[in-house]
Amino acid sequence: MNRNELQEVVTPAQSILVSTRPGEQSAGAPGSSGLSIDIVVNRQRRQLDVDPRASLLDLVRDHLHLMGTKKGCDHGQCGACTVHLDGRRVVSCLMLALQADGREVTTIEGLAGPNGSLHVMQQAFIDHDALQCGYCTPGQIMSAVACVREGHANSVAGIREYMSGNLCRCGAYVGIVAAIQDAAPRMQGAEP
Amino acid sequence: MRSFAYARPLTVMAAVQALADASPHARIIAGGTTLYDLMKLNIEAPQALVDVSRLGELTTFDTSGTRELVFGAMARMSDIAADRTLQTDYPALAESLWLAASPQVRNMATVGGNLLQRTRCAYFRGGAPYPCNKRQPGSGCAAIGGLDRSHAILGTSTSCVAVYPGDWAVALAAFDAQLDTVSPRGERTIPIDELHREPGETPHLETILKPDELIVRIRVPVTVAGRASTYHKIRDRASYAFALASAAVALRVDGDTVREARIALGGVATRPWRARDAERALMGGALTEGSARAAGELAFTAARTGQYNRFKVELGARTIAEALMIAKGRAKTS
Amino acid sequence: MTGPGPFPDVARVDARDKVRGMTPYGADNHPPNLAHAMLVTAQIGKGRLVKVDTDAARAVAGVQLVLTHQDTEGLKADGYLFANGRSFQSVQPMIGTAIAYRGQPIALVVADSLEAAIEGAEQVSAEYVTAPFSVTLDSEGTEILAQADLPLPKPAFADKNVGDADAALAAAPVTVDAVYDSAPQHQNPIELIATVASWDGDELTVYESTQHVEGIRQGLAFELGISPDKVRVISPFCGGSFGQKNAMHAQTVLVALAARTLGRPVKLVVPRSQLFHNTSFRPPTRHRVRLGADRAGKIVAAVHEIDQQTSRHDLFPSMATDTSARLHGIPNFRSRERLRRTDVQTPGFMRAPWEHAAAFAFESAIDELAYALDRDPVELRLANELPYDVVTGKPFSSRHLSECLRRGAELFGWARRRMAPRSMRETDGTLVGWGVATGAYPSVISPSIAQLRVTDDGGIVLNVGVQEMGQGARNAVAAAVADVLKVRADQVTTLLGDTKGPPPHLTAGSWGTATAVPAARQAAIDMREALRKLQPEASNGATPAGILRHAKRPFLEVEARHQAPGAPDAVFDRMKQGLLAYVGPEFPEFVSFSFIAHFVEVHVEPATCRVRVPRVVTVADCGRVVSPRTAASQLRGGVVWGIGGALREASEVDPRYGGFLNADLAEYLVPVNADIGDIQVDFVDKPDPMLNNAGVKGLGEVANVGPAAAVANAVYHATGRRVRHLPIRIEDLL
Incomplete structure (x- = not known):
């Protein structure tokens, strides 16, 4: 028997967050141009008005000013904008901000401990020089943490395959693989 | 991108109602990895979106049934790819999922929405000034006589040679999957083989679905051929690339004799492509390197090639042949 | 001069911020x-704008401004960087109505x-009058120009003619004559080009990632007609x-103009x-290489002829044979370089701009010669080393190519290679190929000013003209200072990329380290001397801060300058104007290049012919390695680039439309993690005794000179197929 663990509790037949036309807002969606969403970002709950067209990436950068999440292609082709949505890695450029309503987002800024201590994976990236220009690095690290949690970091081949959604133009792949190999066993004990 | 109305129903019933209420120019959005991408390119410009990604009742799946496998249309590609039973009993289905896109995209994309992934033809995605009958009916096709390396050689027309880019639908085609849909007019069941259209004179019509029709479920009949199956995907990069040629193959063998062969092709055709002539040629015979190669060639006898995609005939034949031998190896070990 | 070092392995000094x-x-x-901007680009291959209709755009809720060519009065084009300008091309879009190429901006x-x-x-929307255009090397309407006849400086852009290559070739018993093609490529750093401009009164601040803040500052001031003193660029x-x-690039001044018009910052x-x-790209090239050798394996002659794309409006010259003439000691060498003018934005620099394709061609030809001679390709190269430069007759400042080859062969296990193509296989039938290629890249030095300040609270702050773009410039200059002052590299604060500091030259061409490290080192030496004067009796363990406190001085500041050997002082004036002022690789007393050897293993699947690169060994001679960890990365x-260039990357051009068709990262294929196997790198790490006080040469570009050839040679060894174009794809091997 294999049931999807992520089944949501289904509420009775109703729709939420309806707007009929842009600008004409329905109830519960205040603001002149946007719809209201309720979102937890890096453990902080936020209520935000968003343009329905906005991506989660642009929401995080332009509205929350969390600049660690990067735009490299804006079409889900490079992975620089990788964040965790309810604990799973996604490319935030290909997701409507509206679709993150009610969900929990973790960006690179939320990965370190509350006291500023680096995540095991962040330290491993430093130790193995798994970066050069640093632009793709936040996305790589968010992906790497997810890769380990998913159980895909048990072999070099697995790491390479499951890190292939994150382009590194500087070509730090050898270091990235080494960093994940190093961090994976240590993440088991270090993570809740 | 123009703004749009947005509704997010939480149940299938509410979704049907929302679709009934929505404008005729509404589009259904699930994972968004195709639709939002094309909206950003200004190729799709819906006036309204009905977001079905939170239809919790459609996110479950069950691979343990004795008659069929059932996949809720809103289940994520990554969740199904990780299913152990599927990996063992239907490796072609699992492989078609984890060899697609990237881990991040597979966490977003749904198995229902993925069936409707639109072509990667650069002339289609590029917008103006390229003519494209799919994007703008009657405007012409820039790919014909253009840079057609990645384009289709099967199922093409004089209007369109765009390749169907997906993997999962190809694997499903090999297993004769069925789709359950709902719309304000009720429910229906569609064999996967009937979902996608060949472009013909109307390449803008890619499936037989109505705009307000929602795929709710994918069902795959149980078959022992599942174990002896593979999805063999050949592409330029080792990962995170679309297929130049792919073959979903499943076999049932009795000793050396082929009792059942299922072959579906991706990366070479305008829609998921079932190679029935090749299947028939293998039936009742022994599967050898030679017969596999012959079957591969047979699948492409109707191929029409352009300037840069001629190699797909040879590559496609070899991909089928190799996939058959991989599947045969799995038949022996299972 | 033998310089300092060897240097310790130090973590990347800016890594902690980068991982967070x-x-x-x-x-x-x-x-x-902040207001946000978006460009509109031309959809025709060439022609003229008749009308730009902005009414619908202005009617969009939230739109504050639409700039077109009608709003740029008074704006001046700054000019092409090879013609005393600071722009990547001479065309500044939105001045006038001419459309020179598809994709040119027409509105903001x-x-x-x-x-x-x-x-x-x-x-x-826009209306145009269209004109015929040509966009590929072979399109009708492409204008072919002999580079030697063009108004470019000589002898730098003259054809090379050493000895009598044609006669020696005619007399040679063993020859190779082959044509090699390379596809256009785009640099595609993951960071997108972006400009944030804000005005405070008449003062403009621009945030823009760039290799050259001073160039943007000077160029912007010129275009806007304001004093450079009013412009600050931060990167x-x-x-x-x-x-x-x-x-x-085109957008910088347009964003500045929009910000000024709106009276608010614009991004x-x-x-x-x-x-x-809207940026440069690596132009496509065609190389005809002819080699002649005697039966003993002495290469007696080479003729290297190149056709390279340029734009209709600028001459992007080829410098490829500067390097191919120095790859091996070939006594008779002739080159001929031609440019082909087409209707594109001006092509330009991309990691090893000319040398990537030139080395692919030349080192493939050397491999072909090795097979013609039945000589091991490593041994053939070792047998054709000369201790001096045949082009100038001068010595090389240092040349350790033989050591690169020997050490690389050892690390790779080259001795186990079988010569014959298709002779090595895995047990499952996978074809195995081992290939080798060498590379070289000119050592060039630009002027540099370093300011070093130490404070009594322990601060050590270095402000030096070099740009950090991931290559590890901060590590290198910090290491140079740390070495002299006997502190740790992470104790040195590096202030880079701000026009508030001393004017920096463009950082490019692998000259960053050889430019900035000697200046930083000299500043540190001057500082050490100044501190010694403050407290001559100070012990060896005394810290700079300790000496300052002892002397009751809150801080001490020094400035050092460095320029290339033989460079006139005028280079500093050019640098201050944001102009190119580099010198090299030919210096008064010597010629200087970095060298490299790549060893590549490929696996080719027998049926579907997919090529994998499971391992590479690369050994580089870049002089002294100042920052070992970042240098290794x-x-x-660079090797990853070589693999991408060999097997993946091509910007696709449809001659019917112009522009580039595969203009995204899904269709322009750069290598992903799964494409890359083990890459073992090593350094000769011998200081160059002539080039500068730190013994350093360049590394970033030479890393991508040769790996594509090594892959191609390995593909030949695996399959017996000699593919003479890049990239090599499945259809070439089926």
């Missing part, structure tokens, strides 16, 4: 009241939100560049698809 997402790149600046829409700016840009980091951000992040047409990165 705290490093500020250009687009990460978000001043209050500015709005309160990014979403509104995008919608506004989609609503702009402490760069999210990858690889040549793309080495000059000013533009240029979409990836537009970048394919940079070298591995």
Whole structure:
């Protein structure tokens, strides 16, 4: 028997967050141009008005000013904008901000401990020089943490395959693989 | 991108109602990895979106049934790819999922929405000034006589040679999957083989679905051929690339004799492509390197090639042949 | 001079911020009241604008401004960087109505939100008069120019003619004559080009990731007709560049203009698809290489003829044979370089701009010669080393190519290679190929000013003219200072990429280290002497801060300058104007190059012919290695580029439309993690005794000179197929 663990509790037949036309807002969606969403970002709950067209990436950068999440292609082709949505890695450029309503987002800024201590994976990236220009690095690290949690970091081949959604133009792949190999066993004990 | 109305129903019933209420120019959005991408390119410009990604009742799946496998249309590609039973009993289905896109995209994309992934033809995605009958009916096709390396050689027309880019639908085609849909007019069941259209004179019509029709479920009949199956995907990069040629193959063998062969092709055709002539040629015979190669060639006898995609005939034949031998190896070990 | 070192293995000094997402790149600046911009680009291959209709765009809610060519009165084009300008091309879009190439900007829409700016840009329409155009090397209408006849400086751009190559070739018993093609490529750093411009009264501040803040400052001031004193450009980091951000692009001045017009800061992040047409790119090339050797394996002659694309409006010259003439000691060498003018934006610099393709061609030809001679390709190269430069007759400042080859062969296990193609296989039938190629890259030095300040609270602050773009410039200059002052590299604060500091020269061409490290080192030496004067009796363990406190001095500051051997002082004046002022690789007393050897193993699947690269060994001679850890990463990165260039990357051109068709990262294929296997790198690490006081040469570019050839040679060894174009794809091997 294999049931999807992520089944949501289904509420009775109703729709939420309806707007009929842009600008004409329905109830519960205040603001002149946007719809209201309720979102937890890096453990902080936020209520935000968003343009329905906005991506989660642009929401995080332009509205929350969390600049660690990067735009490299804006079409889900490079992975620089990788964040965790309810604990799973996604490319935030290909997701409507509206679709993150009610969900929990973790960006690179939320990965370190509350006291500023680096995540095991962040330290491993430093130790193995798994970066050069640093632009793709936040996305790589968010992906790497997810890769380990998913159980895909048990072999070099697995790491390479499951890190292939994150382009590194500087070509730090050898270091990235080494960093994940190093961090994976240590993440088991270090993570809740 | 123009703004749009947005509704997010939480149940299938509410979704049907929302679709009934929505404008005729509404589009259904699930994972968004195709639709939002094309909206950003200004190729799709819906006036309204009905977001079905939170239809919790459609996110479950069950691979343990004795008659069929059932996949809720809103289940994520990554969740199904990780299913152990599927990996063992239907490796072609699992492989078609984890060899697609990237881990991040597979966490977003749904198995229902993925069936409707639109072509990667650069002339289609590029917008103006390229003519494209799919994007703008009657405007012409820039790919014909253009840079057609990645384009289709099967199922093409004089209007369109765009390749169907997906993997999962190809694997499903090999297993004769069925789709359950709902719309304000009720429910229906569609064999996967009937979902996608060949472009013909109307390449803008890619499936037989109505705009307000929602795929709710994918069902795959149980078959022992599942174990002896593979999805063999050949592409330029080792990962995170679309297929130049792919073959979903499943076999049932009795000793050396082929009792059942299922072959579906991706990366070479305008829609998921079932190679029935090749299947028939293998039936009742022994599967050898030679017969596999012959079957591969047979699948492409109707191929029409352009300037840069001629190699797909040879590559496609070899991909089928190799996939058959991989599947045969799995038949022996299972 | 033998210089310092060897240097310790030090972690990347800026890594802690980078792994936390705290490093500020250009687009990460978000001043209050920011407006967002989006470009509109031309959809014709060439012609003239008749009308730009902006009414619909202006009607979009949130749109505040639409700039077109009608709003740029008074704006001046700054000029092409090879013609005493600071821009990547001479055409400044939106001045006038001419459309020189598809993708040229025709309007800039500015709005309160990014979403509104995008919608506004989609609503702009234009009418054109079209003109015929040609965009490929072989298109009708392409104008072919002999480089030697062009008004380019001589002898730098003269054809080379050493000895009598044609006669020696005619007499040679063993010859190779082959033509090699390379595809156009785009640099595609993951960071998008972006400009944030804000005005405070008449003072303009620009945040933009670039290799050359001073160039943008000077160029912008010229274009806007204001004093450079009123412009500040800030770029402490760069999210990858690889040549793309080495000059000013069209959008910078337009964003500045929009910000001035609106009276609020404006940000533009240029979409990836537009970048394919709004930055330079690596032009396609065609190489005919002829080699002649005697039966003993002495290469007696080489003729290297090149055709390279340039734009209709600028001459992007070829410098490829500067390097191919120095790869091996070939006594008779002739080159001929031609440019082909086409209707594209001006092509330009991309990591090993000419040498990537030239080495692919030349080192493939050497491999073909090795097979013609039945000589091991490593042994053949070793047998054709000369201790001096045949082009000038001068000595090399250092040349350890033989050591690169020997050490690389040892690390790779080359001795186990069987010569015959298709002779090595895995048990499952996979074809195995081992290939080798060498590379070289000119050592060039630009002027540099270093300011070093130590304070009594322990601060050591270095401000030096070099740009950090991931290559590890901060590590290198910090290490140079740390070595002299006997402190740790991470104790040195490096202030880079701000025109408030001493004017920096463009950082490019692998000259960053050889430019900035000697200046930084000299500043540190001067500081050490100044501290010694403050407290001559100080013990060896005394810290700079301790000496300052002892002397009751709050701080001490020194400035040092460095320029290339034989460079006139005028280079500093040019640098201050944001102009090119580099010198090399020919210096008064010597010629200087970095050298490299690559050893590549490929696996080719027998049926579907997919090529994999499971391992590479690369050994580089870049002089003294100042920052071993970042250098190793940079070298591995160059090898990744070589693999991408050999097997993946091509910018696709449809001659019917112009521009580039595969203008995104899904269709322009750069290597992914799964494409890359083990890459073992090593350094000769011998200080260059002539080039500068630190013994350093360049590394970033030479890393990508030769790996593509080594892959191609390995593919030949595996399959028996000699593919003479890049990239090598499945269809070439089926």
